[in-house]
Amino acid sequence: MKFLDQAKIFVKSGDGGAGCCSFRREKHIEFGGPDGGDGGRGGDVILECVANLNTLIDYRYQQHFKARIGHHGQGRNKTGGKGDDVILKVPVGTQVLDEDRETVLADLTAAGQRLVLLRGGDGGFGNLHYKSSTNQAPRRFDEGWPGQERWIWLRLKLIADAGLVGLPNAGKSTFLAACTKARPKIAAYPFTTLHPNLGVVTLGDEEFIAADIPGLIEGAHEGAGIGDRFLGHIERCRVLLHLVDGTEDDVAEAYRVVRHELAAYGGGLDAKPEVVALNKCDSLASEDIEAKLAALSEACGAEALPMSGVSAIGMKPVLARLFAHIKEAREAEPAVLAASSVFGAGKRSTPHFRSSSEDDDDGDDGRMGPNGEWIWNDPDDEDDGGEE
Template structure:
């Protein structure tokens, strides 16, 4: 099954049915009168959180969902039936955001949660409703009220206790396969992991869930590599396990790159408890392990654990540390960790701000005036005075160019006059 963690859909509740205009006309009945019934209410748009889903693939090929209209009222005081509701089933951990993606409409974190997103329109009144002592034969029947419609974003953020972060090929998938029964794809090239993976870890009589996401590279918050869109899946984690590839020359720089991307993304990831591990220690000498552990501890400011997912070095100590952080966090906040409404930049085809800044001769002078846009783009502040100066410079340049063109034409005319033979 293809993994899909976000989708944009259109929803519309049903319109209300129209009221009927009818009169009772029967033989041998002394008194007749109005008997038109009211229209039925339109169907609602309901979202339900279910347990047997782990992706939003159902909303990949169908983006429009409309509830049924209410039935019209009929004679003999018959009220129209209510339109059928439409139920959207989503996996646990789904957030519903408005079209602009700046407000969380709902956050579904428990199985069985139901929410009415849009209520159906009310049915119109029939002429029986308007019968009074002074108006005994009303001929008024109201149309039903229209339903509501809107575009919404569905954003899936997996619910896990611990999240794995690190550069590509840091050994995250190998670690997940070593401590759980998950079998993610493992290879020796970057970005082998293309979508998040979950694994259940059993430690003694306890168990917890670990989430593995694709690796981060410098500039991921601007779309470099796979981008940072999958960071949303570790926003609900109670602790982060930061794996650093021990075979790299500068492990401190590798740590700084990932931490910088977490801070640039936001969503509370920069403030979560963090456990740092020097991975792939089975490929290092003892003195190299000691030196790199000291360098990492000096950079992060706390203890760094040696680790190897292949040989099993330090696995029990790491799992015990993660479990203790999870227990402490649950004791303080037993509910599901609240996630932000950040979507993530994702991968874009355009050149990112990080690359432009890196290639600039004087990046501080060029990029100090501006701010980040809603979609991750860099926007410069607009200065009216600067624009006027630029316009004036352009006008001056154009005038100078015109003077040069006129001078050149005069010179050409003089040359042509000299070349003409005397008659």
């Protein structure tokens, strides 16, 4: 399955169904009166977070999603049915952004979480709604209220416990393949990994998820090598494993380049707990290993661990230190229950409808604002010539 971590889509909720203008017609009933039912509400646009997806590829070729219109009201006071909802399934870790790609509307981080992104339009009133003591046979009814529409961006940020970072060809994919059942592409040239890979690491009875992202180069935080998109996938990680290629001439400088990119990107990446490992030690002499470990430890201000992903030398101490940080972070985090969330949830104003009748002599209570909110009229502004 191809990997896609961002997509732009158009969504529209369903229009409300129209009310019905109908009168009761039965034998021996001379004045049946109105019996037109209200229209049904339009379908909603719902995002649902599911656990069996890890890509947004489904939204590459289909970008327009529209919910169904509400059913119209009928005679005998039959209210129209609600329009069918559109349910868009997205992977865990998907962010919903406005069209400007800056405003985050929602962040779906738990399987089963549902987001009502756009509500369907309310149905119009039937003529039965307007029956009164002075108007016993109204012919007024309402069209349904239109649904909402907007362009949004979906951006996937993978959720993992440990993130693997380093320069290209540092051995990140080899490490992931050695400690998990993931099988990323491995070759002896830079940028073999073109998209993030996930793997489950098992340590005894414990498990955690590791994420391998493509190698970072200088200027990655500004988009070089589309590194800014890759760095977003490790924002949610609890700990970072920084792999440094032991065959580099200056391992300290290789470490500083990646650390600079993490700090420049922001998002708290440079403040995350970090485990530093000198990789490919099986191809180095013992004297070189000691010298490079000392230089790397001095650069990072902590003990760097020697290891090799190919021969699995030193893997267990690295994994144990990673899991120690993960366990500490898990214990510090409060338990979060997955719950349905509603975008724009809050107090809903009383629905108002456009009337198909032009003889509205009872006055308006307000108007619809530019963002869909109801603005009530100020009584003080309606008539300045009243009694004082």
